[in-house]
Amino acid sequence: MISARGIQARIGSSEVLKGIDLEVGPGQLLAVIGANGAGKTSLLRVLSNLLPAHAGEIVFAGSPTAGRSAHDLARSGLVHVPQGRQIVPSLSVRDNLLLGTHALGDASADRAARLEREFDRFPVLRERASVAGSSLSGGEQQMLAVARGLMMNPKVLMLDEPSLGLAPQIVRIILTTLRRLADDGLAVILVEQVAALALKVADHAILLRNGESVLQGPAAAFSDNQALVDNYLS
Numbered sequence: 001m002i003s004a005r006g007i008q009a010r011i012g013s014s015e016v017l018k019g020i021d022l023e024v025g026p027g028q029l030l031a032v033i034g035a036n037g038a039g040k041t042s043l044l045r046v047l048s049n050l051l052p053a054h055a056g057e058i059v060f061a062g063s064p065t066a067g068r069s070a071h072d073l074a075r076s077g078l079v080h081v082p083q084g085r086q087i088v089p090s091l092s093v094r095d096n097l098l099l100g101t102h103a104l105g106d107a108s109a110d111r112a113a114r115l116e117r118e119f120d121r122f123p124v125l126r127e128r129a130s131v132a133g134s135s136l137s138g139g140e141q142q143m144l145a146v147a148r149g150l151m152m153n154p155k156v157l158m159l160d161e162p163s164l165g166l167a168p169q170i171v172r173i174i175l176t177t178l179r180r181l182a183d184d185g186l187a188v189i190l191v192e193q194v195a196a197l198a199l200k201v202a203d204h205a206i207l208l209r210n211g212e213s214v215l216q217g218p219a220a221a222f223s224d225n226q227a228l229v230d231n232y233l234s
């Protein structure tokens with residue numbers, strides 16, 4: 001569903017990605033792990049065309065993404081849930097959910113059905129539908145951010161550190177949801193600093209360090225090399 005070859009990117013004069021390859025098919029969950037500053041967010045930003053790559057090629061749903069805007073890609077189903085959630089604090093939960101579909105000019109009549117689908121997936125969001133985004137707990141805000149992405153009917157869902165700052169039981173709910181979405185056919189790219197959690201739900205993983213992939217392959221192989229992974233993450 002999405003593949004990238006030889007991705008290189010710079011921020012200012014520093015090389016933040018130094019030749020990354022990846023491939024995620026329908027039904028697969030790829031974990032991208034690495035320490036602070038490893039390049040995880042930069043990789044997602046490049047895949048969304050929010051940060052230009054100066055080398056390499058990205059193919060999404062069969063076509064190269066070069067020259068397409070992030071909005072256009074999101075409309076086609078390449079959806080990015082950013083680090084920090086970016087909930088609109090003054091809007092209700094319901095309006096936050098509808099925001100993406102409005103902003104992208106998606107006039108589909110099944111918006112109400114999509115809303116119901118997300119309320120079924122995250123019942124706490126239905127209970128809180130009319131309250132302002134700002135009054136949600138951190139965990140509820142993260143569920144809202146994931147649900148808002150899912151409102152776009154993605155083919156690829158990319159999430160940047162959804163577990164950040166959340167209680168373990170909330171993290172479990174979110175990661176279990178992501179695994180279930182992959183099992184239902186979605187391609188998922190999950191960026192996480194908490195590698196052990198991400199590896200539990202992932203099929204494949206990439207370990208980044210200083211913009212390079214230092215280990216890449218089936219998630220089980222990472223769990224078998226825990227000492228190596230811990231060494232690179234510290």
Ligand SMILES: Nc1ncnc2c1ncn2[C@@H]1O[C@H](COP(=O)(O)OP(=O)(O)OP(=O)(O)O)[C@@H](O)[C@H]1O
Nearest residue numbers: 011012016034035036037038039040041042043193
């Ligand atoms: N706006 C920016 N200006 C300058 N350098 C930046 C900027 N954003 C990121 N960088 C640098 O790019 C490199 C990769 O950063 P990136 O945010 O992709 O890492 P990350 O793996 O997502 O880290 P974290 O786990 O802290 O979110 C780091 O060296 C960082 O200092």
Ligand SMILES: [Mg+2]
Nearest residue numbers: 040041042083
């Ligand atoms: Mg980051």
